[in-house]
Amino acid sequence: MHELSICQSLVDQVEQIALSHGAKSVASVNLKIGPLSGIEPTLMQHAYPYASAGTLAAESTLVIELAPLIVRCEICGAETEAQPNCLVCGVCGDYHTKLVSGDEMTLMRVELITLEARNDV
């Protein structure tokens, strides 16, 4: 249950980016979250309005893209989808696999509402 503190540090990060670009506010924040990241996307969505209240990100939308869980087998080379508690190869069943995707917790993109742009409109 650390989603609120992660959300608060996310909002800090986003505000710094907004300030460094002279933005008026933040329109949207895009994250990519994998099932093995330890972060629950639903809880992030619940926490976001509280963490962003009173900041440049207050009116922004949090968009979470779910990363698929994919492993590559070191024995047979196959890339298959997996489950969080079963990361064995979907083809040969060996457990010597590497995670290709699934533990991401990445801030991908921020959309800013910029002062210059407002002047253009």
Next chain:
Amino acid sequence: MCNTCGCNITRGNQSFAHKVVNGTTAVAVLDNLLAKNNDQATHNRQHFDKHRLLVINLMSSPGSGKTALLEATIDAFRNEYRIGVIEGDLETENDAERIRIKGVPAYQITTGTACHLDAHMVHDALHQFPLETLDLLFIENVGNLVCPASFDLGQHRNVILLSVTEGDDKPAKYPVMFRAANLLLVTKSDLLPVLDDFSLERAELNLRKLSSIAPIKLLSARRNLNLQAWLDWLSSELAQQRERIRRGETVWPQLEPDSVHSHVETI
């Protein structure tokens, strides 16, 4: 200047960096959500390496025997290694006091309501320690199989305890935590004769399903059963850490995507 926060974007290249559409500017970031914690953890790790320390993060459920394991380890290594302990709990100095009775420096972090230690808390605790006089530093994390797994503290190895009373399916229930293990200790083995529902084979199968190659050791700290296997693992890890320091290298507890092969060779 970096490529993540936007500080590399200047007035000169700004028009190339961002596409302005209908009054909004999209900025690509690609930064980890725990970047701040991870930066602090990297700093802690440099600090540990400078002092030639091996740092172990102990994680488990509350009550699976982390402090008892430390007490037995301190007794066994009394004449071999100099040990320090950072204790994490929501409240009380109880665990640090148990360690201090053994004559070992211990610092208690009380987190209040926080369910895990983070790299900043550990950094603050380091100032209370004579790091230059230690060989091994244990960080006993808050008893919790969820949150501590996500926070790098700067440690070199993660050791996860699973007591036999908890059940052999814990790795399947808490995959993020058990995936992080460099070593799994199945503790309270002296209770196995009275438990008919814990199977070491099933526990191992559940761990392997997480694609984990971590070794598993069964022991009882209280009854001093099979403690030697754990002590040998620690001595071997400390020797490897010193060899890394000699070469100017360090190690992260969790596998980098391309380091699985080299890790296999070390076991």
